[in-house]
Amino acid sequence: MISSNDKLNINICKKCILPETFPGISFNDQGVCNYCRREEKRLEKIPEKKEFYRQKLDQLIAEIRGESPTYDVITAYSGGKDSSYTLKLLRDNYDLRILAMSFDNHFVSSLSWDNIHNVTKKLDVDHINFRPPWFIMKKIFSMTAKEDIFPAPTLLRASAICTACIGLVKSLVLKTALEMEIPLVAFGWSPGQAPIQSAIMKTNPSLIRQNQLALKKALILTNAKALDRYFIPEIYYTNYKDRFPHNIHPLAFFDYNEDRIVQQLNTLDWRIPTDTDTNSTNCLLNAFGNHCHLERHRFHPYVWEIANMVRQGIVDREEGIDKIYSKQDQKMVEYARKRLGL
Amino acid sequence: MSDVKKQVRSFVVENFLFGNDEGLKNDMSFLDEGIIDSTGILELVNFLEEEFSISVDDEELVPENLDSIDNVASYLERKRT
Numbered sequence: 001m002i003s004s005n006d007k008l009n010i011n012i013c014k015k016c017i018l019p020e021t022f023p024g025i026s027f028n029d030q031g032v033c034n035y036c037r038r039e040e041k042r043l044e045k046i047p048e049k050k051e052f053y054r055q056k057l058d059q060l061i062a063e064i065r066g067e068s069p070t071y072d073v074i075t076a077y078s079g080g081k082d083s084s085y086t087l088k089l090l091r092d093n094y095d096l097r098i099l100a101m102s103f104d105n106h107f108v109s110s111l112s113w114d115n116i117h118n119v120t121k122k123l124d125v126d127h128i129n130f131r132p133p134w135f136i137m138k139k140i141f142s143m144t145a146k147e148d149i150f151p152a153p154t155l156l157r158a159s160a161i162c163t164a165c166i167g168l169v170k171s172l173v174l175k176t177a178l179e180m181e182i183p184l185v186a187f188g189w190s191p192g193q194a195p196i197q198s199a200i201m202k203t204n205p206s207l208i209r210q211n212q213l214a215l216k217k218a219l220i221l222t223n224a225k226a227l228d229r230y231f232i233p234e235i236y237y238t239n240y241k242d243r244f245p246h247n248i249h250p251l252a253f254f255d256y257n258e259d260r261i262v263q264q265l266n267t268l269d270w271r272i273p274t275d276t277d278t279n280s281t282n283c284l285l286n287a288f289g290n291h292c293h294l295e296r297h298r299f300h301p302y303v304w305e306i307a308n309m310v311r312q313g314i315v316d317r318e319e320g321i322d323k324i325y326s327k328q329d330q331k332m333v334e335y336a337r338k339r340l341g342l
Numbered sequence: 343m344s345d346v347k348k349q350v351r352s353f354v355v356e357n358f359l360f361g362n363d364e365g366l367k368n369d370m371s372f373l374d375e376g377i378i379d380s381t382g383i384l385e386l387v388n389f390l391e392e393e394f395s396i397s398v399d400d401e402e403l404v405p406e407n408l409d410s411i412d413n414v415a416s417y418l419e420r421k422r423t
Contacts, residue, residue, distance in 0.1 A: 024360025038356075151376020153358050198384035202400035208372045210405045211380045 016307035019319045021233065021298040023156065039311055045195060046312065053199050053253035061094050064183040071095040073184035073248075076173045077127070078281035079108065079116035082251060083188030085261045086272050089250055090186060090300075091123045098123075101176060103169045104131035106138075107285035108338065110258035111273035118269035130172055140164050141285065142340050143222040143294065145292045150218050157193070159301040161289035164222075167215045171231050174208065178232070178240045189249040191256050192315075199252035203244045205237040256314055266324075275303060277332055278323050288336030289327045300324045346394075347415045353389050354411065358382055368411040383408055390414070396421045 001225075011020040014031035026034045038130075065072055073090060076120050077100035077187050098122055120127040143149065144160035154163050177185050185203075212231050219227055262272060273281055279302045280286035293301040303324050309315040315323075351391060355363040358378050372378035376387060386408060387398045396418070407417035 024362075151379065153377065153382060154379050157381075194381050195385055195388070197388040198381050201384060202403065204401065204404060206406070207380070207383070207403045210371075210409065214373050214376065214379075 012321075012325075013307070016310045017317060017324055018307045019299050022303065023152070023299075028117060031116065035307070036311060039308075041276050042206070049196050049266060050253040053196065057250065057253075059249060060184075061096070064119075064246075065094075065096065066182055068097075068181050070097075070125070070180045071182045072100040072184045073186050074101055074173055074177050074180070075186040076100045076188070077116065078114040078282045079119070080188070080280065081258070081261060081265065081270075081272075082190050083302075084115065084265050084268070086186055086188035086250055087119060087123060087125060087130050088264065088268065088306050089254060090295050091125065095185075098125045099176075100125050101126045101173055101182070102127065102129045103165070103172065104129055105141075105165050105285065106131070107282070107283055107339075109273045109282055109284050111271065111274045111275055112282035115270045115273070117134070122268040128176075132168070132230070138340060140168075140219065140222045142342060145288065145337075145340060145342060147221075149221045150295065151214075155293070155297065155301070157301070157304050159289035159293035161285060161292065162301065164219065165285075167219065168230050171212065172204070174245070175230075175232055175236075178236050178243050181243055182262075183243075183245050185245045186249050187247065187249045188251060190305060191252050192305035192310065193313060194249055194252065198247075199249050201247045203247055205241050205244060208244065208322045209230060209237055238334045251309060258315070277329055281328050284332065285336045287328050287332035288340075291297065291333045294328070344415060347411055347417055349393065350390075350411050350414045350418075353386070353393075354378070357385065357389075360385055366411075368415075370411075371405070371409050373405065386414070390418065394422070395419055 013020060013025075013027065013033035013036060015034065015036045018025055018033050018035055020027075024034070028037070073096050075083065075087050075090065075098060077087060077101065087098065087100055090098055102116055116127070140160055141164070144164045145232075148155055148160050150160055150163050158166065173185055176182070209232070216227070216231060276283060277287040277290065279290065290301055304319045305325055306315060310317050310320045346355065351363070351366070351368070354372070355361060355366065359366065366377070372383070373380075384401070387403065390396060391398055394406065402417070406413060408414055
């Protein structure tokens with residue numbers, strides 16, 4: 001009853017694409033997984049929620065526009081498809097004062113740097129890049145390649161390597177927002193990556209402090225010295241307590257169609273990188289991160305995201321299967337492994 | 343255990359612990375123990391709003407209200423009185 005996938009010789013849900021190896025999964029007689037059944041009610045409410053969040057963002061922007069001495073919004077900008085499109089949406093729909101911030105993890109594809117350059121230039125957006133030293137990133141990635149230092153729920157959505165990298169990005173972007181008094185922090189999460197109810201969220205000192213402690217506790221295991229400077233200093237929680245921004249991820253509630261997004265980005269001279277794996281449009285480490293996760297957990301770290309998008313009708317099921325169950329590019333896996341000295 | 347705690351516990355176990363409630367104590371910190379991450383907190387909020395017909399304000403999104411089954415139950419009690 002359950003679709004069998006020859007590529008991995010594994011049973012997957014007949015409706016979405018979650019595999020039998022996904023934690024907590026069970027299938028009914030029709031081969032549909034418990035996650036699909038659980039999501040049914042939520043999916044019905046998505047159109048209504050999208051409208052609600054669009055209005056909420058309009059209101060929020062009306063309140064904050066021009067109030068900061070610096071920028072209205074800082075965007076975590078990887079140069080990939082989704083964050084590039086987020087940048088374009090914010091520029092075209094709201095004409096905000098935008099600061100785009102990239103994080104150079106030492107594995108950003110060279111084609112992605114071209115995209116970053118072209119998009120920020122075409123959109124007239126200020127751009128800064130943050131690059132920690134190689135020895136720190138190497139330590140973090142080497143450790144996370146070998147061990148899962150993060151809690152199990154986090155690893156349902158991303159590999160340990162990605163979680164470490166994104167944890168630093170989130171922290172640095174928030175830190176910059178606090179220092180520069182920027183009221184909005186934007187991310188390009190796809191509609192499958194984060195639930196719509198988290199699409200607009202006011203951050204606050206106590207919740208962020210607790211999140212940061214959890215991340216620190218995990219990253220300290222990498223034994224990478226000097227990580228402290230990438231986290232929110234304790235004094236910020238009191239001195240900047242009124243500056244804690246709203247986090248937004250607009251792609252959760254704007255129309256999301258990959259082909260149309262790429263077409264629109266092409267007008268900004270953004271090109272699909274040919275040197276990355278099928279799940280990333282900017283990172284040369286991603287295939288290795290996926291490989292390590294698959295070896296340890298026997299499910300792909302992107303399968304939750306893509307399964308969500310299949311359920312929402314954003315990604316065609318067959319396309320989803322291709323993205324998730326195609327073999328990892330061995331050359332890319334070896335490239336990263338070699339650079340990390342593993 | 344109160345009905346509210348049972349409902350919250352059941353949601354957490356089903357959505358974040360893959361049905362396995364072994365070792366989950368009602369006073370355990372969701373964030374410290376890695377039971378729920380920052381995204382998950384918002385999923386929990388959505389559940390509370392829908393299940394208990396309340397509205398969670400931005401300033402109420404703090405660990406004191408949401409970071410354990412006990413905290414959530416106390417918060418709900420305060421909201422509903």
